[in-house]
Amino acid sequence: MPTALSSTDEPTPYAAPGRVAAARRAVGDVAILFQFRRHAVRRRHLARVLSLVFCAITLGAAAVPALCPGAGESVGTHAFDIRLLLPSAWAGILVLNMASAIASGGGRELISREEAAPYPVSPTTDHLGALVLAPLNIAWMVQAWILLGSVSYSMPGNRVVGSEILTLLWLVFSTSAAQVVAWAVEAVRRGAHGIAITRTLLVCLGAGAGAIQVSGNATHLLDQVPTRWFIVGAIDGWTWRWAASVAVLAVATVVAVALGAVPTHLAARRLPRDEARMETDQHAPRPMPRSVLGILIRTDRASVWRSVPMRRGVLVLAVGPGLVALAGDLKWSQMTILPGLVASGGALLFGVNAWCLDGRGALWRENLPAPATALFDARMLVLGEFLAVASLITVVVGGLRAGLPTSYQLAALLCTILVVTVQVVGGALRWSLAHPYPVNLRSARATPAPPAAMVGYSARLATSTTFTSLLFSGCAHVPDWRLPVIVALPCLLWSGLRLAGTRQRWQDPVTRARVVATVAA
Structure with a gap:
């Protein structure tokens, strides 16, 4: 009969490995796990x-x-x-x-x-x-x-x-x-x-x-x-x-x-x-919304705002850049760069793989008597709400020492928030549909996609939102509030058309089944 220690046995002082041996084993395990992730x-x-x-x-x-x-x-x-x-x-x-x-x-x-x-x-x-x-x-x-x-x-x-x-x-x-x-x-x-x-x-x-x-x-x-x-x-x-x-x-x-x-x-x-x-907390029931979309929005909103990684992430994203702007005494015309930064970071919390929030519950949601467009619209609105709230908190904190903005500065800032929010939501949902991943976001340390994919997503988001922010930063120096509005219209139209195309693809049952099967794995 083998007498080796099993994984459930308590190690004796004589059988316990030394610290150097344990450290060497940990380094070897990291190499094995890294190879595992690389091959995946x-x-x-x-x-x-x-x-x-x-x-x-x-x-x-x-x-x-x-x-x-x-x-x-x-x-x-x-x-x-x-x-x-x-x-x-x-x-x-x-x-x-x-x-x-x-x-x-x-x-x-x-x-x-x-x-x-x-x-x-x-x-x-x-x-x-x-x-x-x-x-x-x-x-x-x-x-x-x-x-x-x-x-x-x-x-x-x-x-x-x-x-x-x-x-x-x-x-x-x-x-x-x-x-x-x-x-x-x-x-x-x-x-x-x-x-x-x-x-x-x-x-x-x-x-x-x-x-x-x-x-x-x-x-x-x-x-x-x-x-x-x-x-x-x-x-x-x-x-x-x-x-x-x-x-x-x-x-x-x-x-x-x-x-x-x-x-x-x-x-x-x-x-x-x-x-x-968060997982064992109790919440008093509220009146039932009158529409199917309202019910889905409430469900998605609760899953996002009651999640530990989302709450921690939005706190750091919203307050951190705002405090930097406050310490640096940024002017209103300079703060147009912040909404793009915050929106990009917020999308990396869950937006780039938005359907992974459902996990195995995606199978249940697909059986609900609700149209596919309602599911997409609810996730889109909640993600946009999440990014917009984070951006507004950043702007409010950063503007505590900036005084009152002029009409054209305020218009440029609001247009920046609106454009980058629609831009990031459209890109995030497009990637969520094209490249879903089975990820459990219960842990505060989890990411919605593998590290290599996250690097690519963050680089693309940072590039596009930075360009948009710089565009409206230039508009903030022109004393005419109509200029940022005129610039925002074609940007919103382009992002809206791409978002509508993603919504149309979501209605395809084959595409939707692939996403659901992946995130529920």
Whole structure:
């Protein structure tokens, strides 16, 4: 009879593997899971193309700005001004990574809880997998490219290579350190009174940041950030200071990666309180809507606004850019860029695979005595409502210090919100119909599509909405409120026609059956 330990046996102190062996096993498991996810990609050739494009853009961002006129010049130039802001930019990267990881409950999942349940996937493997997936995010990529380009442009020519090495190390360290903070917050959130504690901490941090901004000490505080030490090491060039900076960042990264396993194990032993409360909460019945569309809208609205990842995501998307605009004292004409950013991020929460919200319930919904167009219209209206509310919150928060807008600025801003909302809703539903994925969005760490697909979706959304926002930003400088309205009409007509075409394709029973069978799998 075999005497080996089974998966349900309690390991004895003598049988328990050492920490080094456990860490080695976790690294091997991450490689296996990553290969599993890679082989599950439907269009592998597209993934290879995206990888090559990512590498090309990264190399271009690190090298091309150094060749531009004015790069690396000294006092009184744009390059010198950017160099002075680099310590604050490095600190901002760390803060943004922390906010993103905290909002997702510790980072993205390499494998979902339901898929990993039958397998001995350790919390350390989960932690390392989240680190691997962190760069597969268009927000992370864009801020990394901007930082690499800023360093390349601002540093003298003989300091660029060393400075870029330090910048890459800082990106890796900030991602690893943010993961530690995120897992620690998630462990606290899952503990006794954890939700109240985390919300109190967030309120205190927001109040503290507001007090610093109002008191006028923000600039003085940013001048004292510890990242100045690394920037000075980059400016010194190939000296002992640069070598010390590299060594410090490398050691700190290894420590952060190892340290992240501690709160990850602590969080894994605790129940996700937010998700459990949402799934077991009771809601008093309300009067029945008079129309079938009203019933479907209420059902979809409840499934979205009562979902933990949606509520966390919309909070970060709506309040975060608004606070940045508030701290930067943006004018109304400059805030037209924000609705496109928020709408793109909101669609990435669930809109790019909108029918996955139903899951197995899609089979039940298809049996309802309701026309197919009613199902499509309800999902379209709820998604548009979700994006519009998030954009309005961002604009309201960002405009607290901007004063009263003029008529043409207000018209440009409202037209921007309307156009990007219709534009993003149309694109999201079109992709949801063409490329559905079976995803369970109960977890705060889940994404509506595989990482490679999410990168493609986010890049396309960011490109289109940024172009639209810049178009209306130009209209906001023309003192005539009719101009943005005239510009918005053809944009709405084009997006509306494409949305109507997607609605028409949804009525095809074969197409609808393919989507339902996929999301219900």
